[in-house]
Amino acid sequence: MIEVQNLVKEFQHTVAVNDISFSVKSGTIFGLLGPNGAGKTTTIRTVLNIIKPTSGKVLFNGEPIKKNFLNQIGYLPEERGLYKKSKVIDVIAYFAQLKNMSRSQAISEADTWLNKLNIKQYRNNKLEELSKGNQQKIQFITAVIHNPDLMIFDEPFAGFDPINQQEIRELIFSFISAGKIIILSTHQMETAEKLCSEIFLINKGKEVTSGNLARIKRDFGGNHVEIKYNGNVSFLSSMDEVVKLDTYNNYAEIELKDIVEPSVFLKKIIDKIELTHFSVIEPTLNSIFINLIEQN
């Protein structure tokens, strides 16, 4: 488990991270979400011990981070870049060795990964000879080759085509079943929605909201249903449960009072009109994100 407690990072003129706390358990994907410049990267760098916090603590399995903690983390930074003039196998082996693997172990693991990601034919090519997508794969390998307990991915899908994105997504899920801790930083809400079970929304260095994704959706998404029908539904607007009604041709969106359970509401109206469709509208994380940031 990784715990961040009351983290503050001040630079000369700005407070980049202002008193944030969160914890991530093994086997979870934790989404660190926020607009550009919100403080995501600064938070990550502090967790990685690249920069020191002004105040606050980062604990790994209950202990303050030490030097050999570095061997247990894998980091995929947002901006990609490797030694372009060097050979693929050498670069992967170098980074693996920096994570304390032996040379021979590093080479054999590198071959396994190249095979797994279907790029073993480029083993002895220089990096600059590979396509952008394949270079990204190499970078991904360098982040996970040493089987770290904590993986931090900053915009992991940027630059991948849909097929490769699917491949990487499956890998990330496999890490979760293996009990890894994964922190995923992104501003692509759709990605976060598909992957993360816990999220932390940060803006201007401060926490906006955090917790279980389903709960957040419930809390901030409002209580909306949509119906399709034949007949007249104007009576709905006079019902106590209804806050707002938007009708279109044989289709309506209804905002219910927060205390009203959609299923109870359905029972009430089911005899009064000819319903062809009834569903609860799930708010997208994207709309919650935009709403919250705007309110902020």
Place this chain on the structure above:
Amino acid sequence: MKKILTIAKWEYLEKLKTKAFIISLIITPLIIIGFSILPTLLSNKEELRTKAIGVVDPSGEYFNQLNSELRKYTIDNGQPNYILLNLTTEGKTTDELKTEADKKVLENKVEGYLLIKYGNTDSMSIEYRSENFGSFRDLGRFEEKINKIRIDNELLKKGIDPEVASVIQNNVELQQIKIEKSGKEGKQDFLVVFFSAFIFILLLMMMVIYSGQLLVRSLIEEKSNRLIEILISSCTPEELLTGKILGLSALGLTQIIIWSFIGISLVGGALVPPEAFENILPMLVYFILGFLFYTTIFVGIGSIVNTEQEAQQMTTYISLILVMPIVIAVSAIQNPDTMIVKVFSYIPLTIPSIMLLRFKVAPVPVSDIIITLAILILSILITLKIAAKIFRIGILSYGKRPTINELIRWTKEK
């Protein structure tokens, strides 16, 4: 420690494999050797042919003697190097002779001609007139022989025995002998001393500039593509810096060694005076420490600049400090105990080069060796600490170069 070696090995091998390194390894000595050998090759070429040289000598006093003296110079096939043609005709004025002779030069009948002119009293002057400039060797010979003939003739006129005359003309050479503690005597040639120290300082400077720039460039590259973040999340800044410095130092040494081999095998050891290798061990210590010191400074610079142009400017300025002692080299060789030499021996930036120089000039007191080594080693350790701190913050700051105040604050941060 294991990570330091991994980094050092990576930096060394990856840079060793680059085309730029291989090219510089071979091209640089070829250029240097080319520059030093080419002029000799070119001027030696002239020996291969016989030259027709005219002489206009109204008095007729010099032609025969000059002819027989210059006959002594021959070319490879035994033919004379010069054939003299007497262009003097009786009853013509010097001006008329000159016009005729000039025409012969332009018609390529002679290579050029010597015009001997007499003044009012005993004075005389000589001109070598030709279409192209004559070679230094030819002109030097003409001048030497004419002067010899003139002195011989003058002495003979005054009734002095030719044997005495030849004794008088033998120059006496002054030799300098350096007295050493061991009781040995050593010939001390200013040029040998100067150049053998100079070569070490120059090598040091070349290595510092070359490796320093490699180091700064690799830092800038890693900084600009954020590789540095992966590195720093894998090892400590101190490990990364030490590894880089060691790897690139080894690279610089490799280069120097290969250059020395190329140099010695092409030119032969003959040109390197044995004096150059005196005190080689203590000199190597200063050489390596000096190199480490400058490289450490470059790391600090590499972490605060963002482009290669900026880096190049700063590395060039710092390397110039290294050569500064050469400016005072002349006075240092003649008088190693002057104040300015002592002062430079205690400034960390100039210690390496000034000590390289002092070892060549006079015995260096043990106390001075201990003090300068202590200053140098301490400076390296302090600079490494400061550089690592600047590095830690500097590598993540992009954009504007930090001010001095900011740098000082960085070094104070925990």
